[in-house]
Amino acid sequence: MASPDQDVYMTLLTSDRYLPGALVVAHSLRDAGTTKKLAILVTTDTVSADAMAQLQTQFDFIIPVERFSSDNHTNLALMNRPDLHSTFTKINLWRQVQFRKIVYVDADMVALRAPDELFGLPDPFSAAPDIGWPDIFNTGLMVLTPNMGDYYALKAMADRGISFDGADQGLLNMHFKNTFNRLSFTYNVTPSAHYQYLPAFRHFQSSISMAHFIGQEKPWMEGRDAHMGSTPYDQMVGTWWAVYDRHYKESVGEPQGDPGHQTEDRQQSVDSSSQGASTIVHYHTKGEFQPIAPIVSQAYQPEQTDSEIFQPTAAAEQSLHETTDIPRDVEVAYVPPVQTNLETHHDPPSYYEPPKEPEVQYSAWDASRAPPPSDSKPEASNFPATHYDMSSDLTPFQAPERYPDPPKDMWYEVPKTPTYQKPAPIFPWEKDAAKPTRVFPEDNVATETFSSSDPTPNSVPSAEDARGSTPVTPTTPTIQLTTADPWQTYTRSNAWDEIPEIERYIGNLQKSRKGNIQLLQGYGSGIAQVSSPGGRRHSMKLTDFPTELERPSLPVTPAPIRRPSFWGEERDEEGELPAAEGVPSQEDWDPAAELEKLARRQSVVLANKLGMDGAPAREIPLRPLPYGSEGVTSPTYVAQVPPSSGAKDSASGSAPGSDSTPRTTIEEPSYHGPGAMWEKDETFPVKETPAGATEEEKDVLET
């Protein structure tokens, strides 16, 4: 058995014709003292059993392999080598993974010395240059490390007929194109009868390891007398014959020696074990087969092979006589085996001229003369194609230890100089504006406490007042919080209210419109000189709202009268909501009287003001009362006559001239509609909410 670390020399036999060559290779290596084992690839369908038996005597391993054929007959015909159709079989070398290293040797080589050092090469593939085209390597000698990767690649190419010469050399040179380790020519010297570089041969002669007889003619096919000269080629051929004769030279009558015994003299007999068996070797070696022999029909009895094959059969005998010139009366000692199972030709002995067989035509199709052959392949069928298979790897995916770093400079860089620039100040107060400060509710609480004892409790103290106020008593914080009204404590002043420029500006505006202002002064809607009841300071603040006391109180709608429910019952007391504070009860509420009161108040205030200002009293135009209120009379109410005398003409329903006569009908209120708040070109009212009734007005109302 071969072990994975074993090294072997290996050759190939695809037909019996090369049997002498394969045996000589083995012998030459052994004779040269190799320490390596010998193996041979054999295509069993085209190699006879007796040839196999011969191989068994010399090779340590006989390996049957599948035969790969090339259909590229055109290129083989170009080389005039149609016999090389099966050399694709060589790719089986790469699947012999039971060996560590293989030194492949063609069957037409002979070893002058054993190149065992080639097994020490680290390169996976080495070969020597071809003499016909030194850029490529010759496939007669190759040092290779078998592996299935190369095998499948080569097989894929072979299946598609990819080879520039139609044989293995073209295929292998395409696959190992630029990756082969180039060996010295001395490992594969291919002498030629036509071209010899004599000085080089002489110079390197002593270092030649192997000679290779390339081409159609092989030493055993030409006979021992073909090259008897002294040229390098002749010398190489002589070397081959020396090995052959050492082992296969037929020497009749020589004593049989030890099976392993080999003689140095090429004229002496071959070793006894191969004497009988070597007949098939002789048969395939020109000039070596001895057909005429004594009647020894059973002369050859092979020990290790099927004897049936070697029995001279009547049919075989007949066949031999028919195809040769051998007279019928001559006994044939050996009849070649009838290889009916083989497609390939049966090699005839070299001593006779075989009848002319119809020559195999591999001529190329001439497109200019004929249509393509009907059995030709489709166009571009030899284009290289790559086939991918699904992965059968069952190992789970392992993430790599680290992934490549992310690309840099991918962040947004904030501009160094900010694009925002403060706009240039436009207004004077923008230049020296006070830094804004925060005011917290606590500050205002303190203000509230302070202002509770103040005579003007409703005036809104400014922030300055609050800061300058007396310190808050820390013992009554809770009281302060509960009494504080956030709406009252919240400062309603603006920063610009205190700016003198603005006050001056407003003042100037008012001066130019004095007349109008004076007219309104007394009514509380003026800007300046507003006198508040509590001594309220004159302010020009735009946001100075009137206090609660300054605002007129609005008439209050009484609570509704409760009616019995559908069931005629009064609802439970407990379900009632508490009465609103300040709302008079229904019984105390006289709508007519209240309406009268309201009307009177309006008239009195209006008359008062107008009279005070000294302006001529305007007649109040009459207006109809709202629907439903016409003709309502009150038995108790007597309308007050305005102080001005103009009422005499304007009052409706009152007797003329009777000023002192109390009226019995409610005076119709005048109504102008909303009207414009202010006219065009008029100064806008700074006080949006009119000031409440003054003390004087209140006095009038209450009387």
Ligand SMILES: O=c1ccn([C@@H]2O[C@H](COP(=O)(O)OP(=O)(O)O[C@H]3O[C@H](CO)[C@@H](O)[C@H](O)[C@H]3O)[C@@H](O)[C@H]2O)c(=O)[nH]1
């Ligand atoms: O009928 C045959 C033909 C070939 N072979 C084997 O195939 C090899 C190659 O054939 P060969 O006659 O030696 O070819 P070469 O004349 O050497 O031709 C060259 O071209 C061939 C085809 O490319 C290559 O295989 C050779 O290595 C290369 O030297 C032989 O050595 C044998 O091992 C047989 O066994 N029987």
Ligand SMILES: [Mn+2]
């Ligand atoms: Mn060869």
